[in-house]
Amino acid sequence: MLVISSFEQSDSLEVAIANLEQNGISKDKIMAVPFEKRREERKLFDNIHRSDGISLFDLAAALGTACSVLGASYGFILTWGPIIWGLIGFAVGAILGLIIDYFYTKKKTKNRIKTPNPFTEVVLIIECDDSKSELVEDILWTNLALGVSQVKNTVPQQS
Amino acid sequence: MDNNTNYERTRYYRANVSSFNTNVLHLKNPWVPVWWSAAFPGMGHLMHGAYIKGFILFFWEFVINVNSKINLAMVYSFTGQFEMAKEVIDTRWVLLYIPVYIASIWDSYRKTIDINKLYVLARKEKAPIVPFKLGAMGLNFLDRRQPWLSLVWSMLLPGMGHLYLKRIPTGFFLLLCWTVCTYFSNILTALHLTLLGDFSQATATIDAQWALFMPSLYGFSLYESYSLAVEYNKLYKTEQAEYLTKEYQNLNIQLGKN
Numbered sequence: 001m002l003v004i005s006s007f008e009q010s011d012s013l014e015v016a017i018a019n020l021e022q023n024g025i026s027k028d029k030i031m032a033v034p035f036e037k038r039r040e041e042r043k044l045f046d047n048i049h050r051s052d053g054i055s056l057f058d059l060a061a062a063l064g065t066a067c068s069v070l071g072a073s074y075g076f077i078l079t080w081g082p083i084i085w086g087l088i089g090f091a092v093g094a095i096l097g098l099i100i101d102y103f104y105t106k107k108k109t110k111n112r113i114k115t116p117n118p119f120t121e122v123v124l125i126i127e128c129d130d131s132k133s134e135l136v137e138d139i140l141w142t143n144l145a146l147g148v149s150q151v152k153n154t155v156p157q158q159s
Numbered sequence: 160m161d162n163n164t165n166y167e168r169t170r171y172y173r174a175n176v177s178s179f180n181t182n183v184l185h186l187k188n189p190w191v192p193v194w195w196s197a198a199f200p201g202m203g204h205l206m207h208g209a210y211i212k213g214f215i216l217f218f219w220e221f222v223i224n225v226n227s228k229i230n231l232a233m234v235y236s237f238t239g240q241f242e243m244a245k246e247v248i249d250t251r252w253v254l255l256y257i258p259v260y261i262a263s264i265w266d267s268y269r270k271t272i273d274i275n276k277l278y279v280l281a282r283k284e285k286a287p288i289v290p291f292k293l294g295a296m297g298l299n300f301l302d303r304r305q306p307w308l309s310l311v312w313s314m315l316l317p318g319m320g321h322l323y324l325k326r327i328p329t330g331f332f333l334l335l336c337w338t339v340c341t342y343f344s345n346i347l348t349a350l351h352l353t354l355l356g357d358f359s360q361a362t363a364t365i366d367a368q369w370a371l372f373m374p375s376l377y378g379f380s381l382y383e384s385y386s387l388a389v390e391y392n393k394l395y396k397t398e399q400a401e402y403l404t405k406e407y408q409n410l411n412i413q414l415g416k417n
Contacts, residue, residue: 031410034400065378073237
């Protein structure tokens with residue numbers, strides 16, 4: 001029978017495979033299919049699940065730094081002093097940069113089809129005897145599988 | 160065991176995982192290193208992982224800027240006190256600054272273009288990426304990290320975000336620079352006075368020459384720790400996907416055959 005599961009890419013996935021092999025599932029009965037890059041809408045911030053690198057951060061950091069230098073300088077002749085004006089400069093510059101980048105990126109990605117953003121990155125398929133399916137499923141679940149399903153292969157196999 | 164022998168059989172490779180640092184080729188917009196080199200000579204080179212050049216340029220910037228009082232003159236110029244600006248600039252030093260400043264900006268632009276080309280070649284060559292390195296004095300491995308967490312650590316103290324990513328040379332170097340600037344600029348005393356509402360005393364306490372280094376250090380550590388986290392995540396996924404594709408795609412499924 002086949003046990004099919006989906007995973008996010010992580011060390012747990014490799015631990016799952018190692019566990020399966022230790023429990024007598026040979027390497028040629030395991031198939032891992034990592035997905036190619038999906039068409040994704042560009043997001044404002046990257047996270048651990050999804051990092052496209054096209055974050056809106058380049059200009060925010062650059063303008064934030066520049067305005068912070070100016071703010072701190074003017075702070076020496078303004079009432080609140082260089083610290084507060086430096087921080088205000090940083091915030092204003094960063095927000096300005098974020099806004100500019102946001103509209104620029106939005107314009108560039110406007111025509112993309114909006115797709116949902118599933119976490120599945122690898123599909124893992126294991127062929128095993130019916131007697132072992134429970135064990136296999138258990139190993140997959142304990143190592144953070146996102147979903148696990150069994151397919152009973154009723155058609156007799158050539159062997 | 161040394162798993163770095165991989166490198167010897169390849170011309171271009173995408174990443175070097177050593178026990179204290181991960182150096183990775185990735186595509187960059189050349190204007191980003193240009194900007195950071197303009198903010199502080201050497202930063203563009205740190206972004207490329209060109210550490211020796213970066214560290215020496217940092218050192219140069221500190222020595223020349225502090226001695227010629229460029230930061231101080233900047234404050235006077237921005238605030239319209241041009242006579243003061245002319246007065247504080249030390250002409251024994253200041254002209255030394257200009258060629259190196261411009262050269263470091265130009266060099267980081269040129270280098271980005273070159274590295275982008277090498278990245279394309281390395282990606283095509285697909286040399287195996289070594290994901291793990293256990294050395295006598297350190298341990299390093301590829302994994303997935305939260306970019307925002309790295310950003311928050313850098314906001315708390317520049318350098319910490321890089322240490323979270325195990326980018327050890329940049330991390331400790333930024334921490335050192337930040338500590339030196341904090342001390343000489345009196346910024347913590349001024350912060351104390353600012354929080355107490357004594358603004359004029361706070362302004363008088365700050366040493367502008369050293370304080371003006373700090374926005375660049377802060378902005379850079381925030382930016383780079385975030386973007387590196389993203390690149391390291393991509394590297395991790397690439398390495399693992401290539402490994403799985405190579406090792407675990409030999410299953411011969413016979414579903415539905417008679």
